[in-house]
Amino acid sequence: MKIIDAKVIVTCPGRNFVTLKITTDQDLYGIGDATLNGRELAVASYLQDHLIPCLIGRDASQIEDIWQFFYRGAYWRRGPVGMTAIAAIDVALWDIKAKAANMPLYQLLGGRSRDGVMVYGHANGRDIAETVAEVGKYIELGYKAIRAQTGIPGLASTYGVSKDKMYYEPADNDLPSENLWSTSKYLNSVPKLFETLRETYGYEHHLLHDTHHRLTPIEAAQLGKSLEPYKLFWLEDAVPAELQEGFRLFRHHTTTPIAVGEVFASIHDCQQLISEQLIDYIRTTIVHAGGITHLRRIAHLAELYHVRTGFHGATDLSPVTMGAALHFDTWVPNFGIQEYMRHTDETDEVFPHDYHFDNGYLKVGDTPGHGVDIDEAKAAKYPYKRAYLPVNRLEDGTMFNW
Ligand SMILES: O=C(O)C(=O)C[C@H](O)[C@H](O)CO
Ligand SMILES: [Mg+2]
Numbered sequence: 301m302k303i304i305d306a307k308v309i310v311t312c313p314g315r316n317f318v319t320l321k322i323t324t325d326q327d328l329y330g331i332g333d334a335t336l337n338g339r340e341l342a343v344a345s346y347l348q349d350h351l352i353p354c355l356i357g358r359d360a361s362q363i364e365d366i367w368q369f370f371y372r373g374a375y376w377r378r379g380p381v382g383m384t385a386i387a388a389i390d391v392a393l394w395d396i397k398a399k400a401a402n403m404p405l406y407q408l409l410g411g412r413s414r415d416g417v418m419v420y421g422h423a424n425g426r427d428i429a430e431t432v433a434e435v436g437k438y439i440e441l442g443y444k445a446i447r448a449q450t451g452i453p454g455l456a457s458t459y460g461v462s463k464d465k466m467y468y469e470p471a472d473n474d475l476p477s478e479n480l481w482s483t484s485k486y487l488n489s490v491p492k493l494f495e496t497l498r499e500t501y502g503y504e505h506h507l508l509h510d511t512h513h514r515l516t517p518i519e520a521a522q523l524g525k526s527l528e529p530y531k532l533f534w535l536e537d538a539v540p541a542e543l544q545e546g547f548r549l550f551r552h553h554t555t556t557p558i559a560v561g562e563v564f565a566s567i568h569d570c571q572q573l574i575s576e577q578l579i580d581y582i583r584t585t586i587v588h589a590g591g592i593t594h595l596r597r598i599a600h601l602a603e604l605y606h607v608r609t610g611f612h613g614a615t616d617l618s619p620v621t622m623g624a625a626l627h628f629d630t631w632v633p634n635f636g637i638q639e640y641m642r643h644t645d646e647t648d649e650v651f652p653h654d655y656h657f658d659n660g661y662l663k664v665g666d667t668p669g670h671g672v673d674i675d676e677a678k679a680a681k682y683p684y685k686r687a688y689l690p691v692n693r694l695e696d697g698t699m700f701n702w
Pocket of ligand 1: 337470510512562612613614615616639689
């Protein structure tokens, strides 16, 4: 089955998405997501200018060999742009293989391990009262697990808090917005949020929180300890993970479960975290970590060390990634949870899909492939719009992590 065409489609139905469509000589095509928030055109060019010329004419069924060709065959490898481009090819090829087999993707991966995929939604508010009310709305919708983020008194803006509740989008400007950060203000306010949430709703639902890479290991240890009474499902990205061994100190001071990995591009970014049992959940995604072929290796390594999956699923991961991830989640033995931020209606129209939400779970359909398509005519109505993620400064003006 020869690849005869591969094209990159950039569309902006409310936010930018980069999509790869690979067509074969047997009338089958596959779709892969190549979206890297705020750096979309770099991946589009990497695909168009560097990978697609080497892809045409290859046998679409040789997924592993094609993966190795683009990974090992690149002298400059492992960066997020390159790994996102490889992921798009990989997912499109798995889509084709599953369509050729006339099977939903999860069947090719090894079959169903569960009936549905437990997801968590994002509740956020400007203050604790508003966040508590938002969590209540998610509970009413049937969610079993909810991430809670709240505004910090004394800071004008806070990561994860937005006007749009269901479709939170951080890439909010055509040049980076500048936010302010204070670790001490943050550490003083977060435990109060979770104390109030547990007082209000009890302990039946899973609660999660994302620190977005902003603490040192000892600060993270303090936060983890202070949250222990509220039994979080996880504390996410408390510490930036460039230094994997930095998690040791944090880990040894708290029993709050630790999640990390949405910015990782390969198994090498989490090998030490997993093999030293410094984390509980690995959040790498199909789109940013080399596709299904590579994420499968990460999941298998994690399984050896009792680490479970908890893939990233913000709105900047297109429905194509969500569909592929849900097939993966339906199969993977060491599944933990899946993040789910709903897409806007415009996005859902551009990317028709057969997964659906059912009382706290996402369920995949049985359409052959990963079950997500792109409507090219609708995609063409929404041209690319430059948008950056914000940057962060400390109150004295020092640049900081966002
Ligand atoms: O969903 C999360 O956990 C995030 O941290 C979302 C990120 O800010 C977002 O994907 C950046 O593009
Ligand atoms: Mg996160």
